[in-house]
Each structure stands twice: as structure tokens, then as C-alpha cells.
Amino acid sequence: MLGVTLFRPGPEQVERLCALASAGFAAVIAFDNGGLPAGAAERLARAGVTLLSEGTNLGIAEALNRIAAAAQAAGAGALLLLDQDAEPPGDLAAALLTAQDRLRAAGIPAAVVGPAPAPAPGHKAPAYPPRPGAPGHGDLAPVQFLATSGSLVDLAAFARVGPFRGDFFIDGVELEWCFRAWSLGYSCYQTRAVAIPHRVGGGTIRAFGIAMPRQPLFRMGTYLRNAIYAWRLPHVPLRWKLAQAAYLPLQAGLYWADSGWRPAVLLRLLAAARDGALGRLGPPRDLPRDEPRDLP
Known part of the structure; x- marks a missing residue:
């Protein structure tokens, strides 16, 4: 299942989400945190996107929590998260599901698996610090935390770790959650088999x-x-x-x-x-x- 957070999306971002909805995912859930253009909700619905909203900006953490709750209610086992700016490679979901399966087979309880970060033009790519003492597994490296956008979350682990901190609202949300996952015996891994560009800020x-x-x-x-x-x-x-x-x-x-x-x-x-x-x-x-x- 795919979950996408929206905040004041432009026309090209709405079209990108419509294209993702037709790309073969079991279901696509989007949360509108405010500023959805007139007519865009109808366009997304026609494309098969389930749109959630409270009519105001609840913050990225609560948007992610609402998406995760809807995915859990629908019986999903894993949730791929993206933001509205993401341009994921076509093999992202398959690569992350494969990485998740490999970690399970190795007896490593991963709460989240994500791609390697790639720089977008004019933007700094995030860096994920390695997790000391945790075992690597081929091209899968344990990291302290991952950006939520582009990451595959195990929803059973999410239920144990708990929701993202709504009072953090937007920044440091994934960092705090991943540290909490590590403290509860879960892990966070990055795969070098696939990469996704990240755009944070305006330069x-x-x-x-x-x-x-x-x-x-x-x-x-x-x-x-x-x-x-x-x-x-x-x-x-x-x-x-x-x-x-x-x-x-x-x-x-x-x-x-x-x-x-x-x-x-x-x-x-x-x-x-x-x-x-x-x-x-x-x-x-x-x-x-x-x-x-x-x-x-």
C-alpha cells in the first residue's frame, strides 16, 4: 500500500500522484494537510486515490499516523510512504519489499527499510548515520534513522513502536520514531539497491x-x-x-x-x-x- 502526504500541492504534483495511483499499487491513500487545489480532490478520486483530510494542517506526523491507521484498517502489512515532491524510481517498491523479506529471513526485525538518498538539483541529500553494533546484511546497512519519504514501514512493527509524535508536527519526526524503534528491539535499514532524490527546503x-x-x-x-x-x-x-x-x-x-x-x-x-x-x-x-x- 502507498501513502502520500500533501500540503499545497501544485498541478504537477497532483498529476504525479494520479500517475502513481495507476502504477499497480494495491491501494493509494493520501492525506491533505491543507491547500489542495480546487478540483484536485475529484481528480484524485477518479484516479483511485483514497483522500483523507481534516480541512486544516495537522502536521506531517499526524498525517502519517492517519495514513498508517487507514492502511492497518484495510489489512495492509506494509506501507510505502512518499511526500508530494517524491519522484520514486519504478522499482522502488519491489526493491524495498525484497529487502524487507531478506531481513526477515535473516531474523532481523526491521521496522522500516528505505532507499539510499540521492541529491536533487540544488538540494542537499540527507545522510543517514550508521547504527553502531548492528549487523549489516549484504547491501543492507543499519542506520540510526531514515527519511519517511521513500521508506517502507512494517505496520506490525508500527503498532508496537507507536505513532509518530504529533506534537513534533513536522521536523525530526522520523528521527525520533526510528530511535524509539531501535530502543524497542526493532531496526532501521537502508538498501543500496535503489535510490531516491530528496528535496528539502529551497536550496x-x-x-x-x-x-x-x-x-x-x-x-x-x-x-x-x-x-x-x-x-x-x-x-x-x-x-x-x-x-x-x-x-x-x-x-x-x-x-x-x-x-x-x-x-x-x-x-x-x-x-x-x-x-x-x-x-x-x-x-x-x-x-x-x-x-x-x-x-x-
Whole structure:
């Protein structure tokens, strides 16, 4: 089963989802987090897409949870997740199902299996740190976490690990969930047999050997808040917390410099850090309004 999250999709993204629906998946479920163009819902329904929505932006975590719940209710055993920007290779699902079967045969309980990340033009590809002490299996490598887009989730494992954190809303959702899966005896694996390009933000900020996505301020603030809050979670490894303690100030500084040293940006980042330390989570206060657009 295929699950796709939507937020203000453009005409080309709607058409891409319609094409995926006709590509032979058992079923396609999409969650509209707001801004679906007029007429697009009918177009998706005609293509065979089951469209879920609450009429507002619930965040990526809750959208994924709603998709997973619908897939479980339909009796699916595995769920391939994509975002609206994803351009998956035709063999993605088959490669991930094969990887999942190989891990099961080897007695490795994988909660999620994902493709290798590939750079999209003008975007930085994510990097998945290896999981120390976990066994590799041919071209399958254990990693600390994977991006949700492009990943195949075992729904039985999902039921045990629990849902994605809705109060994280958007950033760090997969990271926290994968660390939780590892802590409960499950694993996360990347296969080098297939790759998928990732687009995060509107370009890349590069300085001093560091590359990070250029994102809207509300996204950077939410990322910073959630990363700092994760320091209090026992299932997040100490090594990761220490690395983040060193890395986050550099990222925040580079983001501020890229903004032209605007005081308002610095104040927003400081407020995000405070919110993370105090556990003030949920939707960011400066979240853009979800206004629908018309399809041409």
C-alpha cells in the first residue's frame, strides 16, 4: 500500500500522484494537510486515490499516523510512504519489499527499510548515520534513522513502536520514531539497491564545510525546537545528543547569517530553543495559513 502526504500541492504534483495511483499499487491513500487545489480532490478520486483530510494542517506526523491507521484498517502489512515532491524510481517498491523479506529471513526485525538518498538539483541529500553494533546484511546497512519519504514501514512493527509524535508536527519526526524503534528491539535499514532524490527546503546553505537546507523560518525554528527537546528523551542515544549540542549552534548561526543577520530571525531561533528546552511543542505559531489554490 502507498501513502502520500500533501500540503499545497501544485498541478504537477497532483498529476504525479494520479500517475502513481495507476502504477499497480494495491491501494493509494493520501492525506491533505491543507491547500489542495480546487478540483484536485475529484481528480484524485477518479484516479483511485483514497483522500483523507481534516480541512486544516495537522502536521506531517499526524498525517502519517492517519495514513498508517487507514492502511492497518484495510489489512495492509506494509506501507510505502512518499511526500508530494517524491519522484520514486519504478522499482522502488519491489526493491524495498525484497529487502524487507531478506531481513526477515535473516531474523532481523526491521521496522522500516528505505532507499539510499540521492541529491536533487540544488538540494542537499540527507545522510543517514550508521547504527553502531548492528549487523549489516549484504547491501543492507543499519542506520540510526531514515527519511519517511521513500521508506517502507512494517505496520506490525508500527503498532508496537507507536505513532509518530504529533506534537513534533513536522521536523525530526522520523528521527525520533526510528530511535524509539531501535530502543524497542526493532531496526532501521537502508538498501543500496535503489535510490531516491530528496528535496528539502529551497536550496542549500553552505559555509565552513557545512551544508544544510535553506528552509522557511518556521521550519528552521521547529527543527531547532524539536532537536533540543529530544535531548530529554531516554531513547535518543547520548552520542547523538552530544553531537547535536555541538552542531545545532553552528546550524543556527549559518541560518542567521544567510538571512542577512536580521534581528527578527535571531529572536525567532532563540525562542525556538527556549520552547524546546521548556517542552513547548505543537504547531509553530508562525505556520503559514493553508489556503487552497486553483488548478489551471
